[in-house]
Amino acid sequence: MDFFRLTSMELEALRLSLWVSVWAVAASLPFGILAAWVLARLRFPGKSLLDGLVHLPLVLPPVVMGYVLLVMLGRNGVIGALLYKYLGVVFAFNWKGAALAAAVMAFPLLVRAVRLSLEGVDSGLEAAARTLGAGPVRVFFTVTLPLMAPGIITGVILAFARSLGEFGATITFVSNIQGQTQTLPLALYTLTQVPDGEMGAMRLCIISMLIAMAALVCSEILARRFAARLKG
């Protein structure tokens, strides 16, 4: 039974991973919905540039993305210095930085899923709601958003899974500090580098698989429930 007993390092990695992923998804969701809306509904010069920017983390090597974050948001980075000076916020080498790295890497997946569902929303229904006396903002929250729900769920699950798996950008941006930035994949990597680490690595591997499966099942159940609601 000793096999199933997690060491404090592994437990910490698991806890931190979940914490970082939840924050990464929760904080990026409003921006993800906004970006999806802008890309799906608006026409403006430079739209393809924005589209490319949103999708950049999908095609760039994660290490490159992490390095960019380090340069921009590190304590002495262009933006990081300003954030520290005026807001007192530091991303470098703490869990917030890990969450930011995860959020940035997961962002394209989130936006793609949300945008797809938004494009599937019948704009005729929104027009009908307008004639019923609802202003554009109210229409968005009472009609558009509920009809996007299945896509938002898919996007959230995808982003959550991607966040849990984030490695390259995290280790480059916030390093591998146990209890601070050492998430599950980082801990697994560390365990493979030390003697006698195989057991721990195997445990973390199994845990990762279980979390991923649970997330998929959850998303499937929720998506079905929403589809059933729309079909009456």
Add this chain to the structure above:
Amino acid sequence: MEISVRRKQGNFGIDASFHGAESGVTALYGPSGAGKTSIVNMVAGLTRPDAGRIAINGLCLFDSAQRIDLPPEKRRIGYIFQDGRLLPHLSVRSNLNFGMHRTPAGRRFVHFDQVVDLLGIGHLLHRRPAKLSGGEKQRVAIGRALLTSPAMLLMDEPLASLDSARKAEVLPFIMRLGREFSIPILYVSHAMDEILNLATHMAIMEEGRVLACGNIEDLLSRSDLQTFFGRTEIGTVISTVAENPKDSFGLAHLRFGGRILKVQGIQAAPGALVRVRIPASHVAIALKAPEQTSLQNIFPGIICEILDQGAHFVEVRLDIGCALWARITRQSCLNLDLKPGLPVFALIKSVAVSLGASTRIGTPDFMTSCL
């Protein structure tokens, strides 16, 4: 209702202007692609005209000169779409409430129970739109629009997506709307039977323009518009009021302009409005009042004009207290030496009863003989 709009959409242009009735149903009639829906969308505020003015009962919704352009949610217009457009994630009750809750309580003159009763949708309230039939969906859509207590109703072919049984299910409710609520209704359709059943006024559209607008009887009796109504021949539409239910011979008496038209085969309550269409070929002309004839409907009148379109027939417009078209052979016209101003007698052989306001619903435009 005053609508005057211009808008360019690709290589199709809308340039339409017409006046509708301040209450009751104004039909917007024309073939598919004439721009009817575009007009209605502009009235609702869903598309913006390039220029023009839209005003409903003195309330200006859009005026390019004065830079007025109310957003759709401020226009107080109930829009009933061809496809219903119920919100699929809400129950029927929530759909009905959606607009009502956005209307200040002080401005509501349509009440929930009243609408549910009128439309017979009480048993559907807990269902979701996906579980409704086409006719039920349209009734809920009508109720939802009514419950915003609108200043006007727009109906864009509300029956077009329904089969004839479902049409017959929804049509009576629309007919009742005009009577129960004094809201002007702009009713878009390319089905003349629906229009005859519902409308008092009509605007005829073709290729983005309004060809004619006005009182429906006048328009339907105009010789230059007949091809529009899918008629191969001219006819006269007269609005009449039913008198005593029936005489001892089973004939209904329909009063118009001080005269009585006797027809059989209709069931109209006294005082009901009955609209009849008299095809020109069912009207004969005599110089003297015929004696010993089986015909019941003989009206003295004067010839107003004779239309000779070079066929075997000529069309004669008579004034018998209202306009009446007769179609006779060219030979008869020569034999009788008909000319404008000549006093004659019009012999009506049969009429088509079109308006089923309180007669038979769902079987519009049936012919009845009154020989």
